[in-house]
Amino acid sequence: MTKQDILDFIKEQKTAFIGSVDENGYPVIRAMLAPRVIDGNDIYFSTNTSSKKVAQYLANNKACVYFYKRGRFKYQGATLIGDMAVCQDQPTKDKIWRLGDRLFYKKGVTDPDYSVLKFTCKSAEYYCDFKIETVLFD
Amino acid sequence: MTKQDILDFIKEQKTAFIGSVDENGYPVIRAMLAPRVIDGNDIYFSTNTSSKKVAQYLANNKACVYFYKRGRFKYQGATLIGDMAVCQDQPTKDKIWRLGDRLFYKKGVTDPDYSVLKFTCKSAEYYCDFKIETVLFD
Numbered sequence A, B: 001m002t003k004q005d006i007l008d009f010i011k012e013q014k015t016a017f018i019g020s021v022d023e024n025g026y027p028v029i030r031a032m033l034a035p036r037v038i039d040g041n042d043i044y045f046s047t048n049t050s051s052k053k054v055a056q057y058l059a060n061n062k063a064c065v066y067f068y069k070r071g072r073f074k075y076q077g078a079t080l081i082g083d084m085a086v087c088q089d090q091p092t093k094d095k096i097w098r099l100g101d102r103l104f105y106k107k108g109v110t111d112p113d114y115s116v117l118k119f120t121c122k123s124a125e126y127y128c129d130f131k132i133e134t135v136l137f138d
Helices: A003-011 A052-059 A090-096 A099-103 B003-011 B052-059 B090-096 B099-103
Strands: A015-021 A027-033 A037-039 A042-048 A062-070 A075-087 A114-128 A131-136 B015-021 B027-033 B037-039 B042-048 B062-070 B075-087 B114-128 B131-136
Touching: A003 A037, A003 A062, A003 A075, A003 A114, A003 A131, A015 A042, A015 A052, A015 B015, A015 B027, A015 B062, A027 A042, A027 A052, A027 B015, A027 B027, A027 B062, A027 B075, A042 A052, A042 A090, A052 A075, A052 A114, A062 A114, A062 B015, A062 B027, A075 B027, A090 A114, B003 B037, B003 B062, B003 B075, B003 B114, B003 B131, B015 B042, B015 B052, B027 B042, B027 B052, B042 B052, B042 B090, B052 B075, B052 B114, B062 B114, B090 B114
Parallel strands: none
Antiparallel strands: A015 A027, A015 A062, A037 A042, A042 A114, A062 A075, A075 A114, A114 A131, B015 B027, B015 B062, B037 B042, B042 B114, B062 B075, B075 B114, B114 B131
């Protein structure tokens, strides 16, 4: 597997799962709609500024993003490990915004409750047929 | 939401996602087939003794188990927070074993590469329609 193979795999998936570590050191998982933008090693999601995950990433930026494809008895999965930044600057918010987002953020692209999560991948593990391959992102 | 509502929701889902924390403090996510047994606050999965997640849980038992159901623009999800035990005692291995498991563990129910993950839930968060409810498991 190469970095490009991993990117091709994740682009096919409609759901992403993001992991954070809470204030007591426990891992937390949440499903997200597929990333808005993938740009080099950076993966962007939109989110609510008031959400618990934003508070968790501001306190501890260690993160993972997981994608999977289910077969009958097994899975293909890619776990990306890296750091999550919470972006509230207008250029980043503009970069990710889509028209339909007004459904979630009534005040539009400048809504203070609209934030961007920017995940920077450092390495990935790809699981398939009970085998694991590690791919470094540099 | 009550504890029973959470249990009813998770029993409907065919895939579970388990979270661990790796040796560098990063969260890690993996998809799993639905739990084998749910018994009180305990949720059981089968796994390979040699797998990385077993090593991670032996070093740090802080865990979460996540279940979700996807709608068009949103998700229902339940994040269960608790501790993960790696069980290698024969009574627990017998409790979870199913006939088809020989496909994965050639030596059968006593295969040393067959282990059981036992997750004990302490609390759950249920997400629906942009609202979160916390339910304590006691």
